[in-house]
Amino acid sequence: xxxxxxxxxxxxxxxxxxxxxxxxxxxxxxxxxxxxxxxxxxxxxxxxxxxxxxxxxxxxxxxxxxxxxxxxxxxxxxxxxxxxxxxxxxxxxxxxxxxxxxxxxxxxxxxxxxxxxxxxxxxxxxxxxxxxxxxxxxxxxxxxxxxxxxxxxxxxx
Numbered sequence: 463x464x465x466x467x468x469x470x471x472x473x474x475x476x477x478x479x480x481x482x483x484x485x486x487x488x489x490x491x492x493x494x495x496x497x498x499x500x501x502x503x504x505x506x507x508x509x510x511x512x513x514x515x516x517x518x519x520x521x522x523x524x525x526x527x528x529x530x531x532x533x534x535x536x537x538x539x540x541x542x543x544x545x546x547x548x549x550x551x552x553x554x555x556x557x558x559x560x561x562x563x564x565x566x567x568x569x570x571x572x573x574x575x576x577x578x579x580x581x582x583x584x585x586x587x588x589x590x591x592x593x594x595x596x597x598x599x600x601x602x603x604x605x606x607x608x609x610x611x612x613x614x615x616x617x618x619x
Contacts, residue, residue: 470568492608519573539583
């Protein structure tokens with residue numbers, strides 16, 4: 463199973479990108495993972511929030527394959543602790559998926575068309591984080607999930 467993380471626009475802060483790169487490098491020992499950045503044209507940022515979300519959605523939907531399982535990171539999604547998230551990942555692996563896609567939206571969330579296409583919604587916390595910071599938190603949790611599945615000592619419980 464390949465994992466694709468789709469994010470809207472590049473990570474702006476170098477300290478976040480450094481952390482993301484660290485965990486992406488570590489994840490290479492466990493899975494094939496790719497990060498796709500969808501760059502939204504600057505003129506779109508001058509439009510209304512709903513127009514921006516609709517434009518982002520068009521670009522996101524173009525990047526997806528029909529057989530992709532799409533999991534959106536959304537504040538109203540299902541919450542897991544780290545052990546249960548690792549079980550979620552194992553379940554997806556056992557389902558013989560070709561590609562599991564995680565999507566981190568832009569600053570205003572998702573257009574309705576993305577909610578309709580999503581197979582699952584996942585929340586990292588009841589707290590609100592910037593879409594930039596969520597990238598680091600998510601790749602760290604994905605790394606943690608794989609280390610739990612391997613019985614390694616990264617996760618302490």
